[in-house]
Amino acid sequence: MNSFHTHTYRCRHATGDIKDYVKEAIAKGCTAIGFSDHTPLPDNRWKSVRMRMEDLDGYCRSIDEAKLEFSGISILKGLEGEYAPEYRQFYQDITEKYNIEYLVCGAHFFPSDGAWKNVYGDLENPRALSAYASYLVESIASGLFAFVAHPDLFANSYMAWDENALSASHDILSAARDCKVPLEINCYGLRKEKIVTDAGLRAPYPIREFWETASEYGIKVIVNADAHKPTDVIAEMDSGMAIARDHGLEVIELH
Secondary structure (H helix, E strand, O other): OOEOOEOOHHHOOOOOOHHHHHHHHHHOOOOEEEEEEEOOOOOOOOHHHOOOHHHHHHHHHHHHHHHHHOOOOEEEEEEEEOOOHHHHHHHHHHHHHHOOOEEEEOOOEEEEOOEEEEOOOOOOOHHHHHHHHHHHHHHHHOOOOOEEOOOOHHHHOOOOOOHHHHHHHHHHHHHHHHHOOOEEEEHHHHHOOOEEEOOEEEOOOOOHHHHHHHOOOOOEEEEEOOEOOHHHOOOOHHHHHHHHHHOOOEEOOOO
């Protein structure tokens, strides 16, 4: 079992460095691991939850060194970031300069009513949910990303599974199908405290109803731990795989 969504201390909300995760992955029988720490951005937007620009060299160098040191495991170099048209050239430039092997779309922020909003707290009404879904559709269509991280992250704040949640899910799933971009079953949400909804307790994400709906679209999925500390390198991935299996979803890995 392998995970391709892994963070390091550089994003300022995780612990451990590249070799710490690689050693843990090897100890747990992984044959591959992918790093996708939060990319710095040229305008320093959201700088409290991503690496600084001056950290990017060290991040990439540490991965390159690990590739040489640990020959028994495949190590992939990636970055996670939000999409905005003004970042396209930046993403292309750093991909070429640092030999970045994949980019992950992680929509933790989304534009709505002329401002960037936070998925954690600013996504509690149908209008914001619609804006989030539209943004994710645009991000998928950009062609920049190998997969979309936690596409059902909206359920962390939008508690109900109603016609609005279903409509947003259809929009996201249609874009993933049409653009042939895999969606991630993110197991970090399974390690978080359960939230209270009118339907009872549930994980913030992944949510069963989204992935039930996904089964209608013939999309591919990738199951990742989204590790923020070395011991979580493949945490809860058995449960994530079970979600995919229960809904007949085709699971892929990166190569």
